Amino acid sequence: MAVRVFDTRSRTKRKLETIEDGKVGLYACGITPYSPSHIGHARQAISFDIIVRWLRKSGFDVSYITNFTDVDDKIIAVANEEGVDFLEVANRNISDYFESMDALNVIRADAYPRVTETIPEIIEMVETLIEKGHAYLAEDGVYFEIDTSPEKYGQLTGQTLEMVRSGAGGRVDKTGSGKRDHRDFALWKMAKPGEPFWESPWGEGRPGWHIECSAMSLKHLGERFDIHGGGSDLLFPHHEAEIFQSECCLGHDPVVQYWIHNGMINIDGEKMSKSLGNFWTISEALENVDPLVLRYTLINAPYRQPVDFNQVMIDDSESHHNRLVTCYGEGLSKHGSGEWSNFPDLVEAAKRLEEGMNDDFNTRIALVEVQVVSKWLRGLLNSGSRSNEISGAVGWISEFAGDVLGLLPTKEKALARMESHESVKDEVAPKVGNLLAERESARKSKDWGRADEIRDELAGMGVIVEDGPNGATWRIE
RNA sequence: GCACGAGUGGCAGAGCAGCUAUGCAAUGGACUGCAGAUCCAUGGACCCGGGUGCAAAUCCCGGCUCGUGCUCCA
Incomplete structure (x- = not known):
């Protein structure tokens, strides 16, 4: 059965046809580690974690890359405030990220490239862009010149050059930069006093935001790759900038075959933001919520939909998750985990779940089937007989709720809990x-x-x- | 203002033109001293207004509302 993926650029669900048969190269934009990770990062990571799990289960050999943008204005600002090196800030928050991801049962990506370890590749890319006439050197940095390939504008957001040109008014002056046009964006920023820098053909400086992802995806996945993802807030300008950079540098398009974007998190119906005071870091959330319950909450809606994070949702998820883990643990300890394919109910449930997951990774449908099977298993446990069915249902849950959705504690833990x-x-x-x-x-x-x-x-x-x-x-x- | 997306029963969410979505909750019943667990059953929806179809939640047009982006953001 084919996997269908919603591609942001074409705005349609398309059958996943990979460049190389049976292989998927997937790059997802990771975090800028200037502060501890929040539940939005968790949602992004979990969304892609499940996408990767499903693709692998579907038989694809997946290379999954996600990055750290470990040098940028905000990291530097925090470092200056604390009087420490910027890398200290970045490393601390990266550790926090990994700790949270482990708790949330997120499988590690195949590589976590960092900007600070990709500087030569970035410089090379910027040089190529200058050579090809797509970028120019100004006093305060190197900029990409949008007007050299205006046809690429708005591929993800549908905005045209004219709209932005007329809409953004006085912002050109505000940037105070040497840009020729306010829509041009920085590839390389000359270092200001006190800022970290690297040597480059244009002087001491550091990469602009955007270029690092073009460089890192190129380095790890090559000149064309299958899927590029990230949060929907990165659509513009970040991902559009990447399209400019990568395609103009490499001289072909598209570089990315499918763009996928996860939706944002709302808190009680409102956008999560620091200014509203409704901002949850992952570790704060985990003080009140079991990590796997948090995971359950965050996959309760398909990855593209916004998720409303509120107490009712958490309570619901908690009771659903408890029920799931309890019947799984009880079944496992009493009858073990067995083959499910002999039981029509389980086969049907698996089929519906697979259809849902194949249709743009619909975790909500998967969750419904998990609930259906849990209910079935609970009934069997209550009736106290038919151990083959019970172990079959346990096997089913282990495979789908466990391996695919990542919602179960390890067998050892589940048994230990029972013990x-x-x-x-x-x-x-x-x-x-x-x-x-x-x-x-x-x-x-x-x-x-x-x-x-x-x-x-x-x-x-x-x-x-x-x-x-x-x-x-x-x-x- | 512009762009993109979304508006389905109490909640989460399927549905992609004709057939009960489903799960949770609710209600009624069985069982109970009560409670719980379990089992059985039931009701309830398609933002508004037009249009095209024999037939529209599903297609078209116009509104309204919400979210996101247009500045750093997963």
Whole structure:
């Protein structure tokens, strides 16, 4: 079954046809590490993590590259404020990023190139652009000249040169730069006093924003590659600038076959921003939310839709996720993980999930099927028989909720969780037994007050009592 | 202002012209002393106004609302 991908440039879903059969080169714009990562970064990383997982499952050999823009104005500003080297700031935030990604069960990319390790390639690219007449040297830097290939303008955003020309008015002066046209953008910035710099043919300076991604994708994926992604806020100007740079430098187009962009996060219906005070870093979020629940919340909508991050969504995700992990763990510990392909219900669910994922990686549809199978499994566990079906459902969940969506703890952890439950259970069992016996006799004499009292007492110990037709059962919360 | 995208039941979201989406929640019932769990059943939607179709949530036109971008941003 073919994978279909929504390509931002053509604004349509297109069947994924790769340059080289069976291989996918995927570059996703990563972070600028000037502050700890926020949940928007988490959404971006998780979106692409799942895309990569699905492509690999579909049989593609994927090269997944995501970068760090580890030198830029904001990093320098933070470094100056703290009186430390800019790399110290970048490295600290990169560590924070990796820590968060590990917690969120994001599989590492194949490479994490950094601007500071790509300077020679960047310089080479800028030189080529100057040679080919697409860039010019000004007093304060080297600029790309938009007018040398105006036809490339607006490929992703649909804006035309004229619109921006008429719309942006007085900003030319504001930039205070040596630009010939306000839409030109910097390829190389001459160093100001106190700024980090590298030697270049044009003097000491550093790369402009945009060029690093052209250089790094070229270096790691070649002159043409399949998919370029990032947050939708990078559409303009960042990705359009990349199109100018890469295509003009390499002399062919398109360099990128498919552009894909993930949607933003809103908090309670409002844009997440520092000024609104509704800004969540990942580590802040993880103080209140289990990382896998956060992951669940963030894939609750397909990656292109905006996600509204609010308490209701989190609570929903938490209960769904708990249910999933609980029945998975229980099934796993009692019957193990087995083959699912013999059971029509599971085959159907897998088929619908695959159709959803093949249709532009629709995680929402996948999640519905995961819920359907969890429900099915719960029913089986309650009925207490048919262990082949149970282990089949566990295998199904392990494959799709686990491997594909990354929502499950490791088998070891799930079993350990069950075991710790068991050991707690063993520990309290005698006491619970006594209390339950007492409650039973209270119930027999219709002393409901005492019976409920005992139930409350047990609840205080984390023991949930459930009366059934064959007497009371209990479990650890 | 301009560009792009979106508006479906309480919520999240399918649907790409005719057939119950689904999950969660809700309601009713079964079981319960009550609660919980479970099982069965049920209701409920397509932003507004036009148009084209035998038939429109689905296509076309016009509005309205929201989001994002146009400046650093995943």
